[in-house]
Amino acid sequence: MTDSAEAPEGAPAIHNVEFRGRGGEYFRIWIVNLALSLLTLGLYTAWAKVRTQRYFYGNTYVAGHSFEYHASPWRILLGRAIAIALFAGYSLSVIVLPATFALWLLILGAALPWLANSSIRFNARNTSWRNVRFNFAGTYFEAFIAYVVWTLVAFVLPFVPYARRVQDYFYVNHHRFGGRPFTTAFSAGRIYAIYLLGFIVIVGLLLGFIAVAGATVEIATHMHNILGQFSIPIGPNDFGAIVIALFALGALFVSNFVTTQVTNLSIGHTVLDGGFRLASRASGLRVAYIVTTNALLTVLTLGIFYPFGRVRLARYRMSKFALIAEGDLDGFTSEALETQSAIGEEIAGFFDFGFGL
Amino acid sequence: MSGTIEGRFYPASAAHHLPALASAEANRTLRIAAEDGTVLAEVPARAIKATARLARLTRRLDLPGGARFETDDNDGADTLLRGLRRWRRGRFTDRLERAWPVVGLSLILSLAVAYYVLAQAVPVASEWLAQKILPNVAHAITEQALMELDRTAFTTSALNPADRAKAEARFRRVAAKARHGASGYRLVFRKADKLGPNAFALPDGTIVMTDSLWTSIKDDAEIDGVFAHEMSHVDHAHQLQRVLQAALVPATIAVFTGDMMQVTQMSAILPGLILQSAYSRRFETQADDDAATLLRGLGEKPSHMADLLERLDKKDCGKTSCPPGWTGDHPGTAFRAARLRLEDKGPIAPEDCLKPWQYGLSLHCLSVD
Numbered sequence: 001m002t003d004s005a006e007a008p009e010g011a012p013a014i015h016n017v018e019f020r021g022r023g024g025e026y027f028r029i030w031i032v033n034l035a036l037s038l039l040t041l042g043l044y045t046a047w048a049k050v051r052t053q054r055y056f057y058g059n060t061y062v063a064g065h066s067f068e069y070h071a072s073p074w075r076i077l078l079g080r081a082i083a084i085a086l087f088a089g090y091s092l093s094v095i096v097l098p099a100t101f102a103l104w105l106l107i108l109g110a111a112l113p114w115l116a117n118s119s120i121r122f123n124a125r126n127t128s129w130r131n132v133r134f135n136f137a138g139t140y141f142e143a144f145i146a147y148v149v150w151t152l153v154a155f156v157l158p159f160v161p162y163a164r165r166v167q168d169y170f171y172v173n174h175h176r177f178g179g180r181p182f183t184t185a186f187s188a189g190r191i192y193a194i195y196l197l198g199f200i201v202i203v204g205l206l207l208g209f210i211a212v213a214g215a216t217v218e219i220a221t222h223m224h225n226i227l228g229q230f231s232i233p234i235g236p237n238d239f240g241a242i243v244i245a246l247f248a249l250g251a252l253f254v255s256n257f258v259t260t261q262v263t264n265l266s267i268g269h270t271v272l273d274g275g276f277r278l279a280s281r282a283s284g285l286r287v288a289y290i291v292t293t294n295a296l297l298t299v300l301t302l303g304i305f306y307p308f309g310r311v312r313l314a315r316y317r318m319s320k321f322a323l324i325a326e327g328d329l330d331g332f333t334s335e336a337l338e339t340q341s342a343i344g345e346e347i348a349g350f351f352d353f354g355f356g357l
Numbered sequence: 358m359s360g361t362i363e364g365r366f367y368p369a370s371a372a373h374h375l376p377a378l379a380s381a382e383a384n385r386t387l388r389i390a391a392e393d394g395t396v397l398a399e400v401p402a403r404a405i406k407a408t409a410r411l412a413r414l415t416r417r418l419d420l421p422g423g424a425r426f427e428t429d430d431n432d433g434a435d436t437l438l439r440g441l442r443r444w445r446r447g448r449f450t451d452r453l454e455r456a457w458p459v460v461g462l463s464l465i466l467s468l469a470v471a472y473y474v475l476a477q478a479v480p481v482a483s484e485w486l487a488q489k490i491l492p493n494v495a496h497a498i499t500e501q502a503l504m505e506l507d508r509t510a511f512t513t514s515a516l517n518p519a520d521r522a523k524a525e526a527r528f529r530r531v532a533a534k535a536r537h538g539a540s541g542y543r544l545v546f547r548k549a550d551k552l553g554p555n556a557f558a559l560p561d562g563t564i565v566m567t568d569s570l571w572t573s574i575k576d577d578a579e580i581d582g583v584f585a586h587e588m589s590h591v592d593h594a595h596q597l598q599r600v601l602q603a604a605l606v607p608a609t610i611a612v613f614t615g616d617m618m619q620v621t622q623m624s625a626i627l628p629g630l631i632l633q634s635a636y637s638r639r640f641e642t643q644a645d646d647d648a649a650t651l652l653r654g655l656g657e658k659p660s661h662m663a664d665l666l667e668r669l670d671k672k673d674c675g676k677t678s679c680p681p682g683w684t685g686d687h688p689g690t691a692f693r694a695a696r697l698r699l700e701d702k703g704p705i706a707p708e709d710c711l712k713p714w715q716y717g718l719s720l721h722c723l724s725v726d
Contacts, residue, residue, distance in 0.1 A: 025412050028454045034613065035463030036453075038470050051411060051450070058414035066415060098494075131367065131425065302468065303613065330373055 012326045014279075019318035021059035023308035029055055030307040046077035056314060062129065062323050071126040113143030124175060132178040132336045138170060146170035161195040162188060168266040178336020180273040186265050194265070198258040205250035213246060249292060256291045257284040267321070275327030282320035290316055362437055364428030366397050379418070379426050381440030387418070389426050398424060402441035409447025410435065412454075467613070474609050480636060483601035487594035495560035495597065502559055503545075514546035516568050521546060524571060524580065528564075531581050534654050535588040537562065542588055554669050556583050558590035560597050573669060581655065582648050582662025582697075589647035595640045602636055645693055649700035660701050663694035 033048035050073045057067040093100045117138045124136040146167045154163035165188060172184040260282050267280035294309030366377035366389050377397055382388045385402040398420055406419040416434040418426045428434055435445045453459045516524075528544045535542065542562045549555065554570040564587045574580050590596065649659035670690040699705050 028460050029412065031460055031463040031467060032450070032454045034467045038466060054409075054411050054414065058411065068417075303471070304464070334373075 012277075012324050013329070015063040015323040015325060015329075017318045017321040017323070018061045019056075019059055019311075019315045020061060021055060021311045021314060023311040026055060026311050027304075027307040043077070046073040046080060049073070049076055057127065060314075060318055063325075063329060065130045068128045069126055070128065071122070075122075109148055112148055113140050116143045116147050120171065120174075129177075130333045132333055135176040135179075136174055137176060138174040142170055142174070161191045164195075164262060165191050165266075168262070172266055172270055177272060178333070180336065182270050182272050184266050184270040186269045190265055191262060194258055194261045198254050201257070202251065202254045205254065206247060209246040209250060249295070252295060253288040253292045256288040260284040260287040274332050275325065276332070277324040277326075279322040279324055280320060281322075282317055286316065287313070362428055362430050362433035364426050364430070366391075367425045367427070368397075369423035374427075377426065379428070379437060381437050385441050387420075387437075387441055389420075398426075402443050405441070405443065407434070407438060407443065407446060410445070410451045411447055412451075471609075471613055475606065479602055479605045479609065480598075480639070483598040483605060484593065486601050487597035490560075490594070490597055492561065495594075498597075499559040499561040499563050503563065503565075506565075507547075510551055511547040511549050514548050514568055516546055516571060520571060523577065524566065527577060527581055528584050531584040531651065531655070532588065534651050535585065536592045537588075542591060544584075556587055558587040558596065560591070560594060562591050564588070564591070574665060575668075576661065576664075578657055579661045579665040581657060582652055582659060582665065585648035585651040586644045586662070588651075589644035590640065592647070593640070593643065595644070598640070599637065641693070642696070645697060646700070646704070649697060650704060653700070653703075658701050659697045663697040666690050666697075667694050 029051060033044070033051060036044040037048050050069070050071055053069040053071065057069040060067050090104050094104070117136070117140065120138065121136040124134040127134045147170075150159075150163035150166045154160045165186075169184065172182050175182045261284040264280045264282060264284075267278050270278040272278070290309075290313050294305070294313060297305040298309055361378050361380040364377060364379055365374045367374045375397075376392055378390050378392070380388050380390070381402075382399070387398075387400050387402055387405055388396060389398040390396050400420050404421045408414075408417045410416065410431055413429070413431070415427050415429055416431055418428075418434075420426065431451075435448055438445045514521075524546075525544060528542070529539055532542045533539045542564055545563055545565045547565055547567060548569075549567045550569075552567055554567060554573040556564060556566045556570055558564050564584065566583075570583070571580070645662075648662065652659050652662070667690060696705065
């Protein structure tokens with residue numbers, strides 16, 4: 001397959017990302033993963049994770065080549081075993097001596113930057129495209145500032161967008177592809193605008209939902225009183241539940257809208273050293289719609305829709321990413337491969353706690 | 358010469374690739390040849406690293422030195438590996454994933470385990486854990502909650518001392534028969550216009566009664582049932598169980614879907630709410646049953662409490678009564694009152710009436726016994 005879009009001299013070539021996974025196929029992988037995990041009392045979850053990641057990476061294509069995920073399930077299992085052991089230690093010590101809670105909080109604060117770095121690095125190093133590996137080079141101190149200090153500062157709401165930008169900078173700007181750095185930069189004003197819009201919408205949704213839920217209960221109660229024995233099963237007790245459920249849906253919608261727009265910002269302004277840019281043009285509304293309907297369908301089908309929904313989201317999400325190449329992609333990859341073999345493979349770590357954009 | 362398969366050859370440290378054929382040769386040797394027959398690589402089978410088979414993903418054979426061969430022909434790759442007497446990694450799992458009977462069985466197993474965990478294991482686990490929570494922790498939670506309620510919903514009780522003394526006396530009489538005895542519970546009076554006639558139990562045995570509940574009773578004996586009901590909530594640590602269930606349900610769902618991402622969070626909220634109210638109805642039914650037993654022990658009729666419930670319900674919802682809710686946290690009043698009236702004659706078997714899908718929807722299970 002040599003189908004990297006040849007562009008006329010001077011004009012950059014645009015390589016759209018494409019997801020080729022199928023819902024039915026992933027459904028079977030997912031359900032067998034689940035059954036095997038249950039039958040092995042959770043041990044298989046490490047293998048399940050690797051199979052799932054490989055399926056999603058391996059079906060994501062850029063310029064005719066897919067991504068690859070290389071993590072060893074044994075390492076993931078080890079990471080999980082350590083995490084469980086630590087959690088058990090924490091629970092035991094807190095039950096025996098509640099005062100140790102403060103100590104554990106300190107330990108967690110001190111370990112968090114290290115955990116963040118090793119998780120991101122683990123995922124980056126185990127990801128490759130055209131045989132070139134990604135890498136991540138964040139330092140402890142920078143991770144501490146981004147994930148501990150700014151998380152605490154973000155308890156003051158107006159700082160939330162700014163903290164998000166610090167964390168996105170940390171995440172993107174320390175990623176490497178074959179030794180070449182990624183860089184992103186965008187104005188604080190734009191991220192504030194996104195969060196402000198999200199905030200206004202969520203306040204509006206909250207007020208709207210309260211009105212709708214109130215009216216529903218009111219009508220149902222009236223119907224009941226008018227029709228006597230005939231009863232719609234919605235009473236005043238349900239008012240709270242209806243409001244919470246609708247509000248949760250609204251919050252899901254808005255949070256996905258916001259994160260999609262922020263990802264568009266941070267990925268859309270990312271440059272890969274050597275004449276490459278990334279583009280991210282997903283519609284926040286569309287992603288929010290897909291995620292919200294996925295959640296509803298997942299609930300209505302007792303979970304069976306979950307894998308189909310995940311594929312549906314990946315298909316849309318991936319199709320809106322692109323690699324814009326001003327330089328020569330083949331030459332770049334060859335060079336990266338040479339640099340890479342010079343550095344040598346050093347796969348370390350086993351923690352994967354899902355830090356990311 | 359078994360299995361020649363088509364694919365692409367990537368020389369070491371190079372981004373370009375060329376169409377190639379791979380075949381298993383004698384002495385467990387893998388040969389990669391260009392289309393014109395030129396041999397590109399010949400390596401012993403032992404030195405090859407092959408990726409595991411997964412769906413339609415490109416199969417990749419890593420050769421020593423950094424070169425690699427890729428193919429989309431997964432069956433061919435398996436045949437090739439067998440020819441080389443190498444382990445066909447992922448082949449067994451892949452066959453499981455392709456076999457519809459296995460997929461069907463997996464689905465049934467997963468749904469059954471999920472149902473078992475949510476319907477049986479979570480309630481048992483949370484009850485066990487709730488009982489393990491130390492009294493001083495329960496007390497701290499209670500103080501915190503009461504302080505918060507005093508700030509937001511409560512004002513000082515306006516009941517006159519005579520009424521208070523009457524309520525206290527009945528409370529002590531009921532408590533003497535309850536699990537923790539006369540000193541195990543504490544009655545607290547508060548005025549709460551927003552909450553209407555109400556009583557509720559806090560984890561350390563404190564039971565709060567609103568003024569309007571006391572003024573709603575017609576016969577003093579009616580209040581005994583309410584006290585007994587709340588004491589049962591204390592005995593079973595129902596409030597702590599709610600907190601634990603609120604954490605256990607999303608955790609279970611996250612385990613089942615296999616990720617902690619947004620969809621999971623959301624999918625956990627809706628069934629979480631429905632399950633929470635189902636668990637909660639179970640608590641209410643249990644508390645009613647316990648109250649009925651205690652009242653019979655005092656020589657009183659559980660139907661007194663039914664009268665009170667129905668009167669309060671009419672006050673709340675107009676002429677008839679409230680429609681039975683299906684997400685609400687109490688079972689329909691009609692259902693509770695009917696159960697309590699039956700309890701006058703003696704304990705009723707709970708099993709038939711505790712199926713979650715029957716809550717608030719029908720009363721027919723009552724006629725079974």
